[in-house]
Amino acid sequence: METTVAQAIQDEDRWGAVLAKDSRRDGDFVFAVKTTGIYCRPSCPARPAKRQNVEFFDTTAEAAQAGFRACKRCKPDGLSQEAQRQQLVLQACQAIEQSESGLSLDELAARVGMSPHHVHRVFKAATGLTPRQYHQAVRSRRVGPALEEASSVTEAIYDAGFSSSGRFYENAGATLGMSPTRYRQGAPGEQIRYTVEASPLGPMLVAATPRGVCAIEFADQPEALLASLQKRYPKAAFEAGDEAFQQWVRQILAYLELPRGSLDLPLDVQGTAFQRRVWQALQAIPCGQTVSYSELAQRLGQAGAVRAVASACANNQIALAIPCHRVVRTGGALAGYRWGVERKAELLRREGGES
Numbered sequence: 132m133e134t135t136v137a138q139a140i141q142d143e144d145r146w147g148a149v150l151a152k153d154s155r156r157d158g159d160f161v162f163a164v165k166t167t168g169i170y171c172r173p174s175c176p177a178r179p180a181k182r183q184n185v186e187f188f189d190t191t192a193e194a195a196q197a198g199f200r201a202c203k204r205c206k207p208d209g210l211s212q213e214a215q216r217q218q219l220v221l222q223a224c225q226a227i228e229q230s231e232s233g234l235s236l237d238e239l240a241a242r243v244g245m246s247p248h249h250v251h252r253v254f255k256a257a258t259g260l261t262p263r264q265y266h267q268a269v270r271s272r273r274v275g276p277a278l279e280e281a282s283s284v285t286e287a288i289y290d291a292g293f294s295s296s297g298r299f300y301e302n303a304g305a306t307l308g309m310s311p312t313r314y315r316q317g318a319p320g321e322q323i324r325y326t327v328e329a330s331p332l333g334p335m336l337v338a339a340t341p342r343g344v345c346a347i348e349f350a351d352q353p354e355a356l357l358a359s360l361q362k363r364y365p366k367a368a369f370e371a372g373d374e375a376f377q378q379w380v381r382q383i384l385a386y387l388e389l390p391r392g393s394l395d396l397p398l399d400v401q402g403t404a405f406q407r408r409v410w411q412a413l414q415a416i417p418c419g420q421t422v423s424y425s426e427l428a429q430r431l432g433q434a435g436a437v438r439a440v441a442s443a444c445a446n447n448q449i450a451l452a453i454p455c456h457r458v459v460r461t462g463g464a465l466a467g468y469r470w471g472v473e474r475k476a477e478l479l480r481r482e483g484g485e486s
Contacts, residue, residue, distance in 0.1 A: 158172075160173070165185075168199055169199060172202075223250060223262065334353040342399040424461075
């Protein structure tokens with residue numbers, strides 16, 4: 132009886148997806164129409180059959196084995212339109228990453244067999260960035276290792292793919308948090324106040340530059356926190372915090388004990404334009420509430436950029452103040468967390484959110 136009820140619930144959910152022509156469910160199942168002998172994907176544009184004539188199958192192989200033929204309109208035995216788009220976007224990403232000087236939109240469109248307008252629209256919907264912004268992010272990601280290996284800053288900038296040093300310097304502060312020369316030298320002279328405190332979630336590192344808090348991180352051992360900070364800024368001047376810094380630390384610890392409202396601190400964050408948009412959206416999620424990765428992508432107006440949203444959450448280095456722990460999988464299940472899923476669950480428990 133339990134199996135029959137569960138199957139009925141699943142079938143009604145699938146029928147709802149068919150009526151909505153939900154392309155997100157393509158690949159999850161197929162439905163067959165007994166009166167025509169044809170099976171289709173959920174997003175098939177044909178007019179829906181009567182419910183009593185519809186049967187559901189987990190795979191195309193099962194539908195074919197039951198004697199049904201693949202629909203020639205939606206082609207359920209081939210790649211879905213969404214899968215085809217994802218494949219084309221992946222090809223576009225690879226083409227951009229392999230290009231030293233970048234590709235024009237026309238050149239990129241020719242590489243993937245789309246029109247320039249279409250590749251721009253599909254690429255932005257999937258990644259949250261335009262092809263040009265994606266190339267800028269790729270160059271910025273390259274420049275850190277290049278600065279460490281090149282014989283000069285100028286050489287590193289050109290090796291990373293920037294067409295001129297001026298274009299790189301325009302965004303260096305947001306990308307590195309300092310000038311390229313200082314980053315290459317290990318941030319000499321950068322004053323970083325820090326402390327490692329015992330917290331309900333284990334050892335907690337708080338660090339700040341003169342511009343604001345640059346790290347709130349957790350680990351099982353204090354030594355790991357210090358090693359990570361020193362690796363990021365090997366030649367910075369580390370010092371004990373002043374009274375203003377200690378006030379921030381007390382504020383963070385108090386928030387951990389009784390999380391209410393938002394943790395209002397001056398922050399020094401560096402990332403791509405899309406990452407900063409995601410982090411701002413995270414700060415708008417009220418304490419005690421959670422959203423899914425797909426819902427957050429929709430709030431940004433980038434419904435197809437779920438993976439990019441998840442990546443931005445994973446790259447966040449300021450826990451609590453940028454509350455990436457409030458993002459969960461569709462359905463409420465906990466996904467990964469930079470500082471461990473157990474800590475994520477505990478934070479949500481303390482906030483009264485879903486866990």
